[in-house]
Structures are given as C-alpha cells and as structure tokens.
Amino acid sequence: MTFTDRRILDLFGIELPIIQAPMAGGTTPEMVAAVSQAGGLGSLACAQYTPQQARDAVGKVKGATSRPFNMNFFCHANPEPDPARAAAWHQALKRYYTEFGLDHSAPPPVSGRAPFDAAFCAVVEEARPVVCSFHFGLPEQSLLERVRRTGARIISSATTIAEARWLEERGCDAIIAMGLEAGGHRGNFLSEDMTTQLGTFALLPQVVDAVRVPVIAAGGIGDARGIRAALVLGASAVQMGTAYLFTPEAGIPAVHREALRRAGRHHTALTNIFTGRPARGILNRAMRELGAISPLAPAFPTAGGSLSPLRGHTEALGLGDFMSLWAGQAAALGRELPAGELTRTLAEEALTPPSVQEP
Template identity: 45%
Template structure:
C-alpha cells in the first residue's frame, strides 16, 4: 500500500494536470486524505514559489510536486517551416503572421535551479513524467526524505524506473488522458491497457504499482486493487470539480462528447497525448508526419488556439480527457476522492 509510503490516509493520487488546476484542487485532495499534486513543469521560478507558498498555507498534509524530465531537442528552421506549412490555411483564416511566432519551449525539464527552489518545502513526493532526471538530482531529492515516483507505460519502463531510484511506479494505461509518459520508446504499438500493464508490473516488480487510466468509478478502483495495485492515480474525474480551473470550452467539450470520442494526438505538443477530438485533429489527422518534437509544436498551435478561443471555439485547444469519464459537475475534489475510494 502507498498509504504508509507517502503518509496518506487514502491510496489515491490526484494526477497533476497543467492548465486545468492550481493549488486549490491539490489542497482539496490532500485534505480528503489522498495525495494532491501540483503540476510544476510550466511554472516560472516566481510562479513555483508563489504556488508552493499557497499550497503549504492551505494544507499541512503530504503533497506531490510533478515535473517533466524530457530532453529538449533542437528545433531547426526546416522543421519549423514544415510545421508552419501544414498550418498555413489556419494562419490565413485567423490572420496570423507565422513570422511573428516565437519558438521558445513552453515545457522545461527539471534542473538544479528548480531543485534548489523546492528544497526548503521538502515535499512528501516528487513525481516525474518521461522517465527520471539525472541520478544526482534524484539522490538529492530523496535525501530530504522525499519519495520519488514516475510514470511507466510498458513493463520495460517500469523495470528501468525501479532500477534507477523510483520508490513506486505509476502504471499508465492507454485509457489515460493527457500526455503519455513513455520514454524508452515512442512506439505506441507497445502501449497496453491499464489492466494489462498493472498485471505485468505487479507480476514482475516488488515496488508498489499505482494504476492510472480509465479509473472513473469506485468499481474501477476496486478492480485495480484486485489486480494487485497499491493505489490509483486519477485525473479526468476531477476535470469538472469545484476546484478545477478547466476552461468553459473544455468543460463544454467534456459534457457534449460522444462515446469513444478521445484519441491520442501529437498535434498540440509533439508528443502523444489523449484528448477529445476537435477540428484540427479531424482535419489534419491525429498524428500526421511533420509535427515537430516535444514541446516545439506548442508555440504555433497555441497562437491558433488563442485566436479560436477568443471566438468561442475549441478547434485548436488540447481537450485532455481520459477514455472513461463520468461527469461530476461542481462536486468538490474532496468529495470525488471519497466517492472513488469507498470500495477500496
């Protein structure tokens, strides 16, 4: 069980969801006895300090800070031109000059400066997406008494994490919303359902396995426990919670989506992520050739998103959502946590 490992009452981690939450959601889950999470990969140093100060004011319970640890690759002028050529009709539609777009990476991997910022707060847990950072950073974080966890999408990734310092492994199945956490291989044919992956990880590893993906009901939680999971990580279930900051357009898309309307796409960041299909996904395809690597795709698509959202359209918005979703509108994150865990 992860309760003793993380010093929490309920074996539930609220999945970090950049763009749709802040400390309010994390604190609510913490106060309910779960492990609330703060997504930190897109925060500036000043924002990170501000959010950490607010979080520690709102709860004295254990919490999780989440970071990315990807490698930022070069973004060549040729790649940029190819990407902009694909988007040219949309630029024309919204009268956007592609030459005006900046090419900065919006998502940065954790580094020593960030570690220095979070050190005084000594979070109970630090979680990572896309593997683990350098061993020295992992060792430094663990020296505070902090537990380190990360996402695996295959058994090979789970084994790698167990051999490189993870205290527990999040087994992310194909059903999960948002970005895939894969890092050893980008081959999506290797990805498995949550049930399949949890079974394999439990069979081969002694570390606690945390199930993630397609968990929307108490029965889903009960099923993952029966498979041997030590806990669950849940994200989409909180998207319409009282504390979430999910935009009105995103909320509308969630409530109006048809069954099986989500898909994996690289269009919004350059890396596969699951969201509700919208205009750009339907017109360009979910994973077309020519999309630049993570996170470089985001600058151009964000310009289109901004214009479209001003016009009340979610045609270019990343509408992250898992495959299985039960709307709980305006319910507190604390109550959702208790609902989900009542059969554990």
C-alpha cells in the same frame, strides 16, 4: 470496511488510496490542497511553472493544508532547434491563419515546458514534499540524489514492463502503471513506439508481477468500479486525472470544460500536434484535419507555438478547435463535484460492495 493494502497509504502518510494526477494546465494549488485535505494525495503539476511560480504554488498549498502532497516534474530533454521542420509545420497551418484573418508572416510564439533542473531541484529542497514524482523517466543521477536526500518518496510513470523495471532499478519507491487509456501525455521514455503501449488492466498485473515496490494504477479509472478493479489486480492505489478536471478547482478554460461535459458524444485519440509528443485528448477539428499524429509536428515541447494564435482566436469564439482538450477514455464518467468531496465520495463508493442483483 477498510482498504487492506496499506503500502501506499503508509509510504505517503495518506488515508485514501487515491492520487490526483498532476495535469499541467489543469491542476491548481486549490485542487491539490483540497484532495490532500480530504485524505488523498494532491499532485502539483510543476512543469507548468517557472521555479519561482512553483515556489509560490507550494506556498499556497501549504497555506491551505498540512497534509502530504506531491510535486511533479517533466524529465524530457529539450530538442535541438530545427528551423526547417518548424517552417514546414507553420506552413501547414497557413490555411487556418487565412481563414481567420490572422497574420501568418508574424513569427509564431515560442512554446515549451521546462524539464527538471537544478533550479527546480532547489525548490524541492526548500519545499520538502512527502512525494516527488516524475514524467518521462527520471532526472539525471545527481539531481535524483538531491531529491532523495530531502526524504521525498520518489515515483514515476511506466507505460511498459521494461520501463517499470528500469524505474525500480533506479530506486523508485513506487511505480505508476500508466495505461493507454490515460489522458494527457504518455509517460513513455524508453521507446517512442506506440504499439508497445498496453491498456491499464493488461499492463497493471504484469507490472505488479515484475517489480517489488508498490504499484499505482492510472488510465481510464473514472469511478469506484475502476478503483475496485485496479485494487483487485494488485494496485496499492490509483491515480485519477480526468475525473478532477470536472471539479470547480480545475484551471481549464470554459471550452475545455464544455467538451468534457459532452465527452460521451466524442471519442478521444492520441495526438502529437499540440506539443510534439503523443497525448490523449478529445478529438477536435485540428486533429481530424491535420491528422492526430502528424510527421510535420515539431519535437516536444515546441509544436504548440504556431497553433497558439489559432487557439487564442478560436477560444474567444467559444471553440476548442485548435486547443488540446486533454481527457482520458473514461471522461464520460466524470461528475461535477468539488475536489475534496469527489475524493471522499470515490473512496466511500470503492469500499461499498456492488449491490447484488436478484435473478
């Protein structure tokens, strides 16, 4: 058997319709290279880097494989400073500073993620990746045109039908239909209303019907059954993130890895307390006690500063109580395999029809 829908395979020049999701904080150049070398599409999470670090990471990927890979960027706008909100958030955490003997009076570290800008665009122009993907919409038009002139295929995440149409109107070559089950940050950009968010297998066929470009399914796809289901519903490929956090190439701390191993005993939830923007992670103490969605949390991407000392202290104790344990709802399906082997195994299993049970 072979994959009959070749639109994404031909568009990206890959062999397998499996895309490793870009996960800032978890993706490494080694993971990206391994997935691409196996025939899928590895995705470099450039939002975790400075432009020079992104340049260095691209060099590592290209040094390990000549296959196509994806460079991914955030397209948020940094918020205006809000000292009053930041102070209220810091005050809400005071009890934890006291509990662990930390200095609450010290200025909290600055946290953030850099949005796509001219400096990052220059890195793309140098690297000339086969695919360039964006989260939270698209960059402004002049930057987008510069990316397009490199020959890169441009894709972005849609969490609603309206977002999918918006992306197609602006020239995306393919669209990621990101369901509510997905781990990490929601890709929403036209609305902050979480009641508009659909599950993957409700969103996917509606996006397929709404746009003409190929659609990539993402969210809650953890094994070959999910891949097959997505392809049946019209996806040309799938994007999988949490599954790759189980690989030895994942750059996550030991406490996060252990939480993933126990994912079957814990549920996930959307939370804004770690960054200021809704993202799905394994429920932990901070989410339970502060509220998974807190009106006090400063705007993305600044909320993490005041939590940083608590995270560092408790992580050293082997606890994940104050850190973002990003994971999707299919985390319990994860298998600990090297990234390349996982990619090939998932593809082979997806092509193998389920065994027929005798009555």
